[in-house]
Amino acid sequence: MTAATENPTPVDFWFDPLCPWTWLTSRWLVEVERQGLVEIRWNVMSLAILNQDRIDQIPEQFRELLGPKGWRPVRALVAVKDKFGNEAAGRLFTELGERFHPGGQGPELDVIREALEAAGLPAAELIAYAENDTYDGEVRTSHEASQAAVGEEAGSPVLAVPGPEGEPLGFFGPILSRVPRGEAVARLWQATRLAASVPGFAELKRARVSGPVFD
Secondary structure, eight states: OOOOSSOOEEEEEEEOTTOHHHHHHHHHHHHHHHTTSEEEEEEEOOHHHHTTTOGGGSOHHHHGGGTHHHHHHHHHHHHHHHHHOHHHHHHHHHHHHHHHTTTOOOOOHHHHHHHHHHTTSOHHHHHHHHHSSTTHHHHHHHHHHHHHHHTSOOOSOEEEEEOTTSOEEEEEOOOOSSOOOTHHHHHHHHHHHHHHHSTTOOOOOOOOOSOOOOO
């Protein structure tokens, strides 16, 4: 794959780190960034907030993650971004995602503390924010920005890419069953940009052919 020949495109990526599909999309986007094609701005959204008015309709095995436990990772991420910046938030997301998804762990405080330490952040200072409401307003504001970017209620992830006039347009997805490799990384990014550049383009969807594959 040849190196990028133009400045990387800034993109906003809203995510809930507990979503396995979001994890796969984020790992693809990280590969796009490594190729010099994008510059990722990490932003949280919250599946707990998204589903707060219909929690009784959610399968029982997922309800616990949409309650108080579901707030822990997004609170920690917002605190890290506020205090240490975007790149640090991206590092923490990587460490959280490795533990939640390939690692099969839940959002327990000791898991979040371990992720903070692995990301090179002061865990003793930051872990308290996972359990208190200091940053709840910022979490809600970021979540609302994700929904405004799409223009309607949407799950995780939301990716904002340049539209027909270069303006940022938010889309739900892309949803991936596994992370693309090699030349497919850039091809998917180019396809995403091309689709978003077409005036009136709104949605492209098919059934998910498998569960998430972490390899």
